[in-house]
Amino acid sequence: MKYVIGIDLGTSAVKILLVNQNGDVVQEVSKDYPLIQEKSGYSEQNPQDWVDQTIAGLSDLLHNFNYEPNDIEGISFSGQMHGLVLLDENNDVLRNAILWNDTRTTAECEEIDNRVGRERLLSITKNIPLEGFTLPKILWVKKHEPDIFKKAKSFVLPKDYVRYKLTGQIHMDYSDAAGTLLLDIVKKEWSKEICDLLDLDIHLCPPLVDSHAEVGTIKPEIARLTGLPEQTRVFAGGADNACGAIGAGILSEGKTLASIGTSGVVLSYEDSGEKDFQGKVHYFNHGAPQAYYTMGVTLAAGQSLTWFKNTFAKNKSFDDLLKEVESVPVGSNGLLFTPYIDGERTPHVDAQIRGSFIGLDRSHEEKHFVRAVLEGITFSLHESVEIFRENGREINEIISIGGGAKNEAWLQMQADIFNARVVKLQSEQGPGMGAAMLAAYGCGWFPTLQDCAEKFLKVDKVYEPIEDRVEKYKKLFTLYKQVYTATKSLNKELMDFRD
Numbered sequence: 019m020k021y022v023i024g025i026d027l028g029t030s031a032v033k034i035l036l037v038n039q040n041g042d043v044v045q046e047v048s049k050d051y052p053l054i055q056e057k058s059g060y061s062e063q064n065p066q067d068w069v070d071q072t073i074a075g076l077s078d079l080l081h082n083f084n085y086e087p088n089d090i091e092g093i094s095f096s097g098q099m100h101g102l103v104l105l106d107e108n109n110d111v112l113r114n115a116i117l118w119n120d121t122r123t124t125a126e127c128e129e130i131d132n133r134v135g136r137e138r139l140l141s142i143t144k145n146i147p148l149e150g151f152t153l154p155k156i157l158w159v160k161k162h163e164p165d166i167f168k169k170a171k172s173f174v175l176p177k178d179y180v181r182y183k184l185t186g187q188i189h190m191d192y193s194d195a196a197g198t199l200l201l202d203i204v205k206k207e208w209s210k211e212i213c214d215l216l217d218l219d220i221h222l223c224p225p226l227v228d229s230h231a232e233v234g235t236i237k238p239e240i241a242r243l244t245g246l247p248e249q250t251r252v253f254a255g256g257a258d259n260a261c262g263a264i265g266a267g268i269l270s271e272g273k274t275l276a277s278i279g280t281s282g283v284v285l286s287y288e289d290s291g292e293k294d295f296q297g298k299v300h301y302f303n304h305g306a307p308q309a310y311y312t313m314g315v316t317l318a319a320g321q322s323l324t325w326f327k328n329t330f331a332k333n334k335s336f337d338d339l340l341k342e343v344e345s346v347p348v349g350s351n352g353l354l355f356t357p358y359i360d361g362e363r364t365p366h367v368d369a370q371i372r373g374s375f376i377g378l379d380r381s382h383e384e385k386h387f388v389r390a391v392l393e394g395i396t397f398s399l400h401e402s403v404e405i406f407r408e409n410g411r412e413i414n415e416i417i418s419i420g421g422g423a424k425n426e427a428w429l430q431m432q433a434d435i436f437n438a439r440v441v442k443l444q445s446e447q448g449p450g451m452g453a454a455m456l457a458a459y460g461c462g463w464f465p466t467l468q469d470c471a472e473k474f475l476k477v478d479k480v481y482e483p484i485e486d487r488v489e490k491y492k493k494l495f496t497l498y499k500q501v502y503t504a505t506k507s508l509n510k511e512l513m514d515f516r517d
């Protein structure tokens with residue numbers, strides 16, 4: 019039997035899947051690392067933590083692998099998107115990575131709008147400037163840390179840096195490059211026009227490759243540390259949402275996924291890059307050749323639950339914290355939560371908004387808060403589902419992936435709030451599975467990714483919407499949507515009191 023490895027460099031942890039030729043996940047390792055959030059709106063990570071934990075995870079995996087390591091034919095990557103890793107002339111990291119959920123760059127987004135022009139930017143990149151994207155982060159470092167910026171010779175995204183440390187080769191794939199706001203997504207080339215208008219040297223941008231492109235093998239010192247054979251073939255990989263789409267079988271028109279990781283995503287396949295969504299949803303290159311996807315993003319989905327757990331129930335596991343959710347009725351006994359703890363992206367592009375619990379009552383216990391948090395996160399994702407439906411997309415079925423898909427009650431809640439059939443696959447690790455599938459396809463195991471999906475992806479359980487819950491959630495959703503407008507100006511004024 020032959021194997022491939024999919025490495026998903028998430029925001030909370032690196033998750034490594036060992037997958038055999040039947041698509042069975044034979045081993046799974048997860049190693050976490052901290053977020054560095056020194057100020058409200060700031061979010062960074064130390065790239066060395068990603069590398070150390072990936073090496074530690076691979077080493078654990080190989081240690082428990084009872085067969086011939088040479089049977090592991092290929093490796094590929096999935097990674098949290100947009101994070102800026104600035105490198106000097108020796109490819110050493112110049113500062114902590116500034117992540118996708120860091121919203122310090124509102125002024126830089128305005129600068130991009132002013133200097134490039136919203137219409138021109140949309141026609142080249144298909145996206146509007148958002149604080150989370152890479153380009154505003156580059157401009158922020160240029161303005162606020164000029165001494166560091168002077169030393170910068172290139173930039174990469176998180177999984178590109180880890181792949182560089184494993185192979186010694188620097189590349190970026192189209193699906194991740196699309197999230198920088200510097201890529202012409204239809205021509206699949208860096209935009210010299212955008213670089214020139216913003217006084218950026220285009221040579222900062224790394225060489226571009228397809229997600230399934232073979233980009234090297236494992237360096238001898240990494241082979242020694244992990245136990246991987248030096249000849250293991252390495253394939254570029256893709257953005258975590260592009261890989262999640264592959265790993266959930268979102269490989270043809272009409273297919274939709276919901277992902278609840280640190281962020282939350284509702285994503286839909288597009289067969290062309292020429293449609294016009296006016297930036298209401300993100301529009302990026304897929305990890306599958308010649309394909310695209312659109313998506314709406316909730317900045318703090320799983321992150322809101324993690325925040326709640328760390329703040330109020332530190333010693334409980336997620337399973338313990340969520341075990342009473344089913345005993346609380348729809349609507350959490352009149353408690354509404356909005357998950358804006360890091361600001362928001364879809365449908366409200368707003369770095370200043372913050373979360374709320376509305377309707378606090380003395381009867382509320384921990385379990386009501388927990389259900390309200392899950393409902394609020396799911397309502398936020400439903401705002402993206404609604405945008406897709408308003409734009410004519412029929413959504414009757416949604417594949418659910420990410421850490422949130424580990425919980426049955428939350429999966430049923432998704433079906434009831436989205437008013438769609440929700441499908442759980444055997445592995446909820448969509449991005450890691452997508453990365454493994456890119457390696458399997460790259461190794462030539464299958465003629466297309468679609469063929470690979472047919473063999474690898476297996477349905478575990480289907481959740482049908484329950485009618486009376488659907489009706490209750492429709493009413494609650496109209497209330498949920500009012501909270502943003504009602505709390506917007508309050509949150510703006512509260513900015514002065516935040517660290």
Ligand SMILES: Nc1ncnc2c1ncn2[C@@H]1O[C@H](COP(=O)(O)OP(=O)(O)O)[C@@H](O)[C@H]1O
Nearest residue numbers: 028029030031279280320323336420421422425
């Ligand atoms: N047992 C569980 N039940 C429900 N949600 C969970 C569970 N375990 C983790 N989560 C949620 O999943 C999130 C992590 O999901 P994951 O897909 O691994 O994220 P990332 O790729 O961003 O690192 C956490 O923020 C947490 O809220």
Ligand SMILES: O=C(CO)[C@@H](O)[C@H](O)COP(=O)(O)O
Nearest residue numbers: 028029098099118279280281
């Ligand atoms: O910013 C985005 C997408 O635009 C996020 O979806 C990141 O890609 C992080 O993903 P997770 O760690 O939550 O999977």
